[in-house]
Amino acid sequence: MDGYLGIDVGSVSTNLVVLDENEEVVAKIYRRTQGKPIEAVQAGLTELEDLLTEPVNVLGVGATGSARHLTGVVVGADAVRNEITAHAMAARHAQPDVRTVLEIGGQDSKVIVLQDGIPIDFAMNTVCAAGTGSFLDHQSSRLGIPIEEFGGIAMTAERGSQIAGRCGVFAESDMIHKQQVGHPTNEIVYGLCQALVRNYLNNLAKGKDILAPIVFQGGVAANEGMKRAFEEALEQEVTIPEHFNVMGAIGSALLAKRIMSRTDNTTHFKGFHSADFEYKTSSFGCAACANSCEIIQIAQEDGSEKGDVLARWGGRCDKWDLAPTSITQA
Amino acid sequence: MAKPSERVITIPRMGTLQLMLEDMFARLDVKYIMPPPSTAKTLEVGVRHSPEFSCLPLKVTLGNFIEAIEAGADTCLMAGGCGPCRFGYYAQVQKEITKDLGYDVDWIVLEPPKKGFISFLRTFKKMAPHRSIRYIWRQVLISFEKARHYDSIEKRLLHNRAYELEVGASEKAYTEAIDILRPAVSKEEIAELAEVALKHMDESVAMDKTKDVLKVGIVGEFFMLLEPVVNFDIEKWLGERGVMVDRAVYTTDWIAPSLANQVGGLSKEEVSKYADKYLSHTVGGDGQQTIAHTVLYVEEGFDGIVHLMPFTCMPETIAKSILPKVSKDLDIPLLTLVVDEQTGKAGFITRLEAMLDMMWARRAAKAGHDDWIPAGAGTH
Known part of the structure; x- marks a missing residue:
């Protein structure tokens, strides 16, 4: 079977999918990055291969997410693109007439507005933790409730407690106050979902037209309480696509397919066993000017002391930049 | 003496x-x-x-x-x-x-x-x-005149870079062009060497003028626009990815905002003409200019606008809250980047990449085909 591989390596989760020629998901992996993107990708590839019921001839590989460049080097990606484009691509694939994509991940959140299948506006939050999944993660541990159960508990609440969602610190002291005066836990849990939605709509989506059909994706879409809070706030139906937590990876596989279809190039994919290669990342301070940039270098072990240097980046200028040669100039 | x-x-x-x-x-x-x-x-x-x-x-x-x-x-x-x-x-x-x-x-x-x-x-x-004051003033005016030409040369760099066949060639030509003009002393020399310098910008660099390029206008607070160190040299980043860049203000426009013959700036009347529909009075700094330039870039057929501002800048915060309406009304992609001391480059780049993809996709859609990644756009 021919197929395309998409990999999305974010700060919290690492997702991989294999799509077949008809752009259907054949296998998918959602796992934690745990601060080790290379290991996460390698382990993910091995797991993904185990899931495949028949061997897949990979025709193209896409990488996205904040570790996309690193991932591109490690697996030999053909398309290295930003996660906003990847998410828009995947949302449109799941729902061709989508107008609004709400995406909330562990450390960031996005809103993408589409018209006739074309993205026309977007915003991305990476600054305010109160507008991302880490907000719920943090409060759930404070409440002693596993994050997986959060959504279910939120759904049992008749109403949500009023919790200030503007800032993670305010929210926490507000929440503790509600606990101390006796608010039921499920109402506090749902109140937190509402606070996150309010923060998202007031900051990130401010000034944007949130038009239906609305697709809600990213890891936080696993939380039914969030879907409910969005629907109540927007007074519109919100759809969660089947593969909501691996949409970035799907989008990146779709992008790889498009790019490969336009060239005669064969894929640079190193194979599912690129997990077997040993990669070494090292850093050094550049002494050329007072910026003292920290340069990161990625090398593949080849028995030599330094290894085979594949890529280098991290400087303010391009003095040390070494782009991976594998990446197709489509 | x-x-x-x-x-x-x-x-x-x-x-x-x-x-x-x-x-x-x-x-x-x-x-x-x-x-x-x-x-x-x-x-x-x-x-x-x-x-x-x-x-x-x-x-x-x-x-x-x-x-x-x-x-x-x-x-x-x-x-x-x-x-x-x-x-x-x-x-x-x-x-x-x-x-x-x-x-x-x-x-x-x-x-x-x-x-x-x-x-x-x-x-x-x-x-x-x-x-003498008289002597000083005369020299200041000549220096200013020369600086106008420096700005025109820089503007040419921003326009040409998108078409260069070899990455970095225009920048090299720019450094050389500045060196051509630098020794000019008299008004006549300045005029003559400025022409040579501009010609050098166009002729010493191999360019493909038939190349399909995006046009992006950069607006916002003047220091953010003029100092590449604080804006991560955004013009170079865009130019090397096939984007023809135009900037709302050049050094001499900032020095003398009320004079005619601005390199990129607008006169008071022009600011009023283009901005009034959205913001009819000054809000300090460059707030109103930001709106005016945005409207003008749309009229000139640009593909998108990048708005740069320092965090806590009041005039630009006002402009920022008005720009979404301008963007919607005039149907133009717009990206506001707020810069502060700790801003990492990666977040900027991700947004700019997405913006480029969006502009190419819109262009393709207008041409009647559904192709998100154009030939020649490269992989970021």
């Missing part, structure tokens, strides 16, 4: 500003030290000694002054101002800070001529007491 002053003057760094001032100081026989190029260390020094809530331009330029003083400067030349933007009192704040730090330096604050033309001229006299 009296003896030249023993002062050693310095200025803050801001894009090509030092090209003009080097020329002017040389004409007036004034000794000067340019601050070393702004680096992470400059910012660190500036941040450490600045009020926390002030904007990035104050912090970076304070860092420049301190580094220049350490290198031997004894007089700081800074622009003043009298708008509702905080910039007007930055010179005074920086003066107090350097005093508190124990630096024994003199400050010359150049207030805009509309606050009094005679005192404006006297400020120059302070720099060059051995020259």
Whole structure:
């Protein structure tokens, strides 16, 4: 079977999918990055291969997410693109007439507005933790409730407690106050979902037209309480696509397919066993000017002391930049 | 003739500003030290000694002054101002800070001529007491004229870079073109060499003018636009990805916003003409100009707008809240990037990449095909 591989390596989760020629998901992996993107990708590839019921001839590989460049080097990606484009691509694939994509991940959140299948506006939050999944993660541990159960508990609440969602610190002291005066836990849990939605709509989506059909994706879409809070706030139906937590990876596989279809190039994919290669990342301070940039270098072990240097980046200028040669100039 | 002053003057760094001032100081026989190029260390020094809530331009330029003083400067030349933007009192704040730090330096604050033309001229006299006011003014005007040409050459770089066949070729030609114009002294020489320099920009670089390029206009607060160190050299990043860039303000436009023949800037009447529908009065700084330039870029057929502003900048915060409506009304992609001391480049790049993808996709859709990634757009 021919197929395309998409990999999305974010700060919290690492997702991989294999799509077949008809752009259907054949296998998918959602796992934690745990601060080790290379290991996460390698382990993910091995797991993904185990899931495949028949061997897949990979025709193209896409990488996205904040570790996309690193991932591109490690697996030999053909398309290295930003996660906003990847998410828009995947949302449109799941729902061709989508107008609004709400995406909330562990450390960031996005809103993408589409018209006739074309993205026309977007915003991305990476600054305010109160507008991302880490907000719920943090409060759930404070409440002693596993994050997986959060959504279910939120759904049992008749109403949500009023919790200030503007800032993670305010929210926490507000929440503790509600606990101390006796608010039921499920109402506090749902109140937190509402606070996150309010923060998202007031900051990130401010000034944007949130038009239906609305697709809600990213890891936080696993939380039914969030879907409910969005629907109540927007007074519109919100759809969660089947593969909501691996949409970035799907989008990146779709992008790889498009790019490969336009060239005669064969894929640079190193194979599912690129997990077997040993990669070494090292850093050094550049002494050329007072910026003292920290340069990161990625090398593949080849028995030599330094290894085979594949890529280098991290400087303010391009003095040390070494782009991976594998990446197709489509 | 009296003896030249023993002062050693310095200025803050801001894009090509030092090209003009080097020329002017040389004409007036004034000794000067340019601050070393702004680096992470400059910012660190500036941040450490600045009020926390002030904007990035104050912090970076304070860092420049301190580094220049350490290198031997004894007089700081800074622009003043009298708008509702905080910039007007930055010179005074920086003066107090350097005093508190124990630096024994003199400050010359150049207030805009509309606050009094005679005192404006006297400020120059302070720099060059051995020259007559008449002589000084004549030289200042010639220097300014030369700086206009420096700006035109830079503008040509922003336009041409998208078409270059070899990455970096236009930038190399730009450095050479500046060196061609630099020795010009008389008005005639300036005019002649400026022409040679512009020609060099066009002719010494292999370009593919038939290439399909995106056109992006950069608007916002002047310091963010003019100083590549604080904007991560966004123009170069875009240009190398096949984007023809135009900028709302060049150094001389900022120095003399009311004069005609602006390189990129707009006259008061033009600002009013293009901005009034959305913002009909000044909001300090460059807020109204930002709106006007955005509208104009749309009229000129640009594909998108990048809006740059320092965090806590009031005029641009107002513009930022109006721009979404402009963007919606005029159907133009717009990206606001708020810059502060800790802003990482990666977040910028991700958004800019997405913006490029979006502009190409719109273009393809207008041409009637559904192709998100154009040939030649490359992989970021």
